[in-house]
Amino acid sequence: MKTCLVVDDSRVIRKVSRRILEDLGFEVAEASDGVEAMAWCSAVTPDLILLDWEMPTMDGLTFLRRLRAEPAGDQPKVVFCTVVNEIERIREALDAGADEYIMKPFDGSIVAGKLDYLGLIA
Amino acid sequence: MIPPPDCAYLAALCKARAGLRLDTAKTYLIESRLGPVARREGYATPEIFIEALREGAGERAAWAAVEAMIVPEGEFFRDRAVFQRLVEEVIPELVRRRAGQPVRIWSAACGTGQEVYSLAMMLADRPDLARSCELYASDLSERSLEKAQSGLYSQFEVQRGLPARMLVRFFERRGEFFALAPRIRQMVRWRRVNLMDDLSRLGPFDLVLCRNMFPQFEPESLGRVRDHLRAVLAPGGQLLLGLGEERAGDLAPLVPDIGLYAA
Numbered sequence: 305m306k307t308c309l310v311v312d313d314s315r316v317i318r319k320v321s322r323r324i325l326e327d328l329g330f331e332v333a334e335a336s337d338g339v340e341a342m343a344w345c346s347a348v349t350p351d352l353i354l355l356d357w358e359m360p361t362m363d364g365l366t367f368l369r370r371l372r373a374e375p376a377g378d379q380p381k382v383v384f385c386t387v388v389n390e391i392e393r394i395r396e397a398l399d400a401g402a403d404e405y406i407m408k409p410f411d412g413s414i415v416a417g418k419l420d421y422l423g424l425i426a
Numbered sequence: 427m428i429p430p431p432d433c434a435y436l437a438a439l440c441k442a443r444a445g446l447r448l449d450t451a452k453t454y455l456i457e458s459r460l461g462p463v464a465r466r467e468g469y470a471t472p473e474i475f476i477e478a479l480r481e482g483a484g485e486r487a488a489w490a491a492v493e494a495m496i497v498p499e500g501e502f503f504r505d506r507a508v509f510q511r512l513v514e515e516v517i518p519e520l521v522r523r524r525a526g527q528p529v530r531i532w533s534a535a536c537g538t539g540q541e542v543y544s545l546a547m548m549l550a551d552r553p554d555l556a557r558s559c560e561l562y563a564s565d566l567s568e569r570s571l572e573k574a575q576s577g578l579y580s581q582f583e584v585q586r587g588l589p590a591r592m593l594v595r596f597f598e599r600r601g602e603f604f605a606l607a608p609r610i611r612q613m614v615r616w617r618r619v620n621l622m623d624d625l626s627r628l629g630p631f632d633l634v635l636c637r638n639m640f641p642q643f644e645p646e647s648l649g650r651v652r653d654h655l656r657a658v659l660a661p662g663g664q665l666l667l668g669l670g671e672e673r674a675g676d677l678a679p680l681v682p683d684i685g686l687y688a689a
Contacts, residue, residue: 389581389599390599391593391594391597391598391599391604394590394593394594395594398590398591398594402590404589404590405590405593406585407581407585410585413586414582414585414586417585417586417587418585421506421589
């Protein structure tokens with residue numbers, strides 16, 4: 305079973321994301337900011353990270369840059385999932401190593417489409 | 427709730443004008459699609475709008491009702507592998523065969539434009555092909571065509587099938603919308619077309635895309651539409667249907683796994 309780490313400071317968004325991802329066949333873990341996510345990733349390499357941008361302690365972009373600098377940090381597919389929706393910011397996220405980008409609000413069909421594009425679901 | 431006789435009237439209107447099949451059992455769908463059009467035309471409810479249509483509300487109103495019943499194609503790169511095969515195999519072969527003459531490609535039921543723009547964006551990355559191709563797009567719905575030509579899509583729409591890297595390359599924010607780059611929009615020529623009409627003035631085309639539209643036609647209309655599309659194909663021309671469409675009639679399969687047929 306593929307694994308996904310959902311990183312978001314909103315409990316509701318984590319819950320909604322978990323439901324969508326479990327329906328798509330993922331085993332889901334949760335973190336509420338970049339620091340928690342880094343700790344999690346130092347122990348386990350997930351197949352996918354669904355990543356919010358604006359979070360306390362460590363934001364999504366900082367987390368992504370640090371993750372990609374780690375050994376094996378290039379392995380997880382990272383999909384931003386955020387209210388940030390300016391083209392320049394999306395480009396910044398992709399340049400930093402994001403594989404895809406979802407703008408909130410989102411639903412299951414959008415997540416499924418992105419994961420299909422990344423080859424994470426059939 | 428729209429009463430069954432009104433649904434039946436609307437179904438007859440769709441069939442007579444555009445050959446379209448309307449499932450009268452789905453009254454909630456009919457109501458949700460017709461409601462905004464009714465209000466735009468100045469009628470408070472779909473029922474009053476249909477009553478006005480029965481009494482001869484005019485051509486524009488009748489077409490507005492029919493157009494509202496069409497399910498538009500609304501996804502970028504729907505069946506992504508099909509687009510890859512088009513750009514990597516089908517179109518290069520057509521370009522080679524046409525030997526310097528333009529390859530004319532027609533998205534025959536383009537809806538709000540996502541299909542033809544998906545192809546245009548891919549061709550933008552293949553200038554060797556793009557300079558040999560002419561893209562045409564048509565739809566029955568004036569409103570869909572207007573939206574397609576505007577190149578403006580909502581946040582929800584640009585997340586349906588469009589990879590983020592293509593979003594940042596080909597779109598810019600314009601207020602609450604994402605606007606497609608003019609250089610892509612300008613690759614496409616548009617016109618309103620009813621596939622039930624004689625199309626001979628439009629052709630010939632080397633490749634016609636009419637994906638996922640056949641199931642929307644009445645069985646007796648579909649044969650006519652197929653004949654019309656066949657008639658606009660250039661010698662050796664090809665017709666692309668939706669994946670798994672089972673109403674290709676006597677069209678000859680060319681590449682069945684992407685829905686490509688010969689005349």
